[in-house]
Amino acid sequence: MALSDMGFDAPMLAALHDMLDFVDDAEKPQHPSRAYIRDTKAMKATPADIIEYPNAYQFVVDMPGLKSDQIKVHLEDSNVLVVIGERRRENEKDEKEGVKYVRMERRFGKLLKKFLLPDNATLDKIYAVCQDGVLTVTVEKKTPDGAEETKGD
Secondary structure, three states: OOHHHHOOOHHHHHHHHHHHOOOOHHHOOOOOOHHHHHHHHHHHHOOEEEEEOOOEEEEEEEOOOOOHHHEEEEEEOOOEEEEEEEEOOOOHHHHHOOOOOOOOOOOOEEEEEEEEOOOOEEEEEEEEEEEOOEEEEEEEEEOOOOOEOOOOO
């Protein structure tokens, strides 16, 4: 038996159809990937300061326990400064010998920070120095006329 035979007219059927219309697959909410969630947590847990000087920007990022060869600094999408490293446990062999942690408060895992560089940043003049677990990345500014700043003697 059709719905119209049961007393439902066309406008009512259209309204009912609209109410019961299911979301297309393309409109279903997409869940973030595990990598995205892991990177987001790492970015939140990696402290950083941004300092603006008259001729440069400076990004100061805490990277505790990492040496300079364990840290990568690169540009992504031509204007995003990416700082990444990973801190691992020091003595995994101790666990095999029956040694266990009584308390573990220091953070292990990925350290990540991304910075969107301003339009006046000179992308080919980026310098990074790591000292005592603190990474300092300096990005020179362009001069107001569009030329690049030059360091004085």
